[in-house]
Amino acid sequence: xxxxxxQLFTTYLVVFLAIWKALLAQEETILSQIPLxxxxxxxxxxxxxxxxxxxxxxxxxxxxVSIGMSMLTFRDCPEAAKELEEQVKEAKIALKKKxxxxx
Numbered sequence: 001x002x003x004x005x006x007q008l009f010t011t012y013l014v015v016f017l018a019i020w021k022a023l024l025a026q027e028e029t030i031l032s033q034i035p036l037x038x039x040x041x042x043x044x045x046x047x048x049x050x051x052x053x054x055x056x057x058x059x060x061x062x063x064x065v066s067i068g069m070s071m072l073t074f075r076d077c078p079e080a081a082k083e084l085e086e087q088v089k090e091a092k093i094a095l096k097k098k099x100x101x102x103x
Contacts, residue, residue: 016055023048 023030027048031041095101
């Protein structure tokens with residue numbers, strides 16, 4: 001049985017929050033094991049504390065880029081436009097015959 005979309009989202013959210021809470025609980029241990037040449041202690045501390053905000057910002061950027069790429073690669077469909085125009089003409093004729101609309 002497949003999970004519904006909200007169940008899947010809730011599962012991911014719970015897992016993410018559990019990992020974040022574990023990182024917060026073990027923050028001092030993590031900070032003591034990171035070499036100073038890679039990242040400073042203050043930077044690491046801020047990254048751990050603001051991890052949910054960083055994740056949310058990352059998702060927002062992904063969504064914006066995804067929508068932008070979809071808009072850039074959107075193709076025109078001249079055949080569909082012609083077909084739609086024909087259907088509109090047929091609908092106008094049918095409505096005129098019934099006396100509903102006078103175009």
